[in-house]
Amino acid sequence: MSFTSIIQSAVVKSLEELYGQQFFEKDFQVNETKPEFEGDYTVVLFALLKPLKKSPEILGNELGKHLLKNNAGFISGYNVIKAFLNLNISDEFLISFLTKNYNDVCFGKKSLNHKKVMVEYSSPNTNKPLHLGHLRNNFLGWSVAEILKANGNEVYKSSIVNDRGIHICKSMIAWQQFANGATPDSTDTKGDHFVGDYYVKFNDEYKREVDELVDEGKPEAEAEKEAPIMKKTQQMLLEWEEGKPDIMELWNKMNGWVYKGFDETYKRIGSDFDQTFYESQTYILGKEFVRKGLEDGSFYKKEDGSVWIDLSDAGLDEKLLLRGDGTSVYITQDIGLVKQKFEDYNLDESIYVIGDEQIYHMKVLKEICRKLGFPFADKILHLSYGMVELTTGKMKSREGTVVDADDLIDEMIATSKHHTEELGKVKDFTEEELKALYETLGMGAMKFYLLRVDPKKRMVFNPEESIDFHGFTGPFIQYTYARIQSILRKIGEVNWQWAMGNEQLVIGKLLPLERDLIIFLEKYDNAISQAAEELNPSVIANYVFHLAKTFNSFYAEHSVANAESEEKRNLRLHISVMTAIVIKSSLQLLGITVPRRM
């Protein structure tokens, strides 16, 4: 039970004993005490004044006195300012909390609740390499999945690969037309970048042809339809849907190149999936499903043969489900997939990590499921996140203003190398150890940067300034961890394990920073719950930053190894060990690893 909830129930109990009235935890607030006041937790009394017909002063003192009397081991003092009742937690209670939990690597994590949740994230297109926006998606999805696991859910990570459609044909056509048989190997290019380049080439050529036709006097709209390369692409899409062997072969070959490239990047950024779905397969499911819906009257056909659903009574529009020529659209495959997911995995919830430009799309999907009477319609959750914008404007692949994922990763690793060499603290590391350290720090900086802000908010990235390694950053927290490891090394493993085995923590009085740390460590439990409730890793990022910051103040103020007494050394050792465990655990939820030295 958390400190806050202990106080809450103690207050409820005291109010009943004092005044014979039943209150609930929602009837009053328990907050942390602001630093400028004396105390650890504050009971806000305003809401209780009227029902109890008491003045703040009297209620505060009566309640404080009663709480103190009946919770002797827990509350050690109180003071009342206006309608704020400030409570002190006793040193003994804090120390017993610490001794009980300091070496629990699972501290804060919840036991299994048998809820099955799927988190779908990443979901790339196979015609362009990953960029900064995808990184936010990947880190978010992965982290949310881990946070849900930490809360006792059974979690499956999945990805739907967008491997079919006219956009894929574009890079295929361009390759046929311009590559002269070149391959990623022959050009020494990473597969996804190789294919992405042909997607760009398509657009260049298309633009050139359109301009040419316009110069010949054609109206622009007509030119856009008649550009030869576009006509070829549409023809190719038809042949693809027919399964024409040479097209399928090319398609397989080019997707293979892309997957190889993606795998490399996924490996570097630590994304993994329990299940990968392919749109080239799920769209068939979706089509089949539309056919059934047409039979039972859920959907209707227009004169041109296209299939629709009317969602206007839900405040949405009529929505197309199948084109007149029978080919499927974006939503078609989603309908097929959603049913498969829930049925195959017996899910209690399915979370889609998709950008907020698709809020409407996801609403439509939910509404369609509701209309069709699917029991899982309300178990579909869209975790929408804001776009990553650049200080120089939006990222547009066609205009070459994207921040490429692989480039950024390389840059982050180069930066961490640069910082590390400049500081010169790990000159004795082997090549291999150095390489691992640069990865740890570079990825840590990048992941933390993208996860520290509320997912729902748009965020701005300045490509001119590289991601910082100081302050509210991953490396700052990793550094705190490394410092603690250094303390433990200094004391010597044998000695500190001996000290930890000694459960008799007899301390005169806790110093302010020692108290702050223990109280803040306890809040990790709550941070994990909150992060899961909000599907928001930034809760963890903010928490662990604050923890590291508090520890660094403590570290500067008090010595652990050379503490003023054996008891103090022992106490601070416990605090340090638990801080290191919670830092490691928090960062793990963000997909960030910790170095022993840096």
Add this chain to the structure above:
RNA sequence: GGCCCCGUAGCUCAGUGGAUAGAGCAAUUGCCUUCUAAGCAAUAGGCCACACGUUCGAAUCGUGUCGGGGUCACCA
């Protein structure tokens, strides 16, 4: 135009009903003969977009205005 999201320090962001609104970066100033200075301590920086309302109490809730973004495709 309809619907949705956002507006907090020069910049990037916390805080979403409680006390004098907080961090980081950038700026200025101290602190390495004592566990790692990727750190610590301090100074400075705010009509929380604006107006009205609800409340004992509003950055937080409601309504309106202004500003920014998204979406409303036989694109994905």
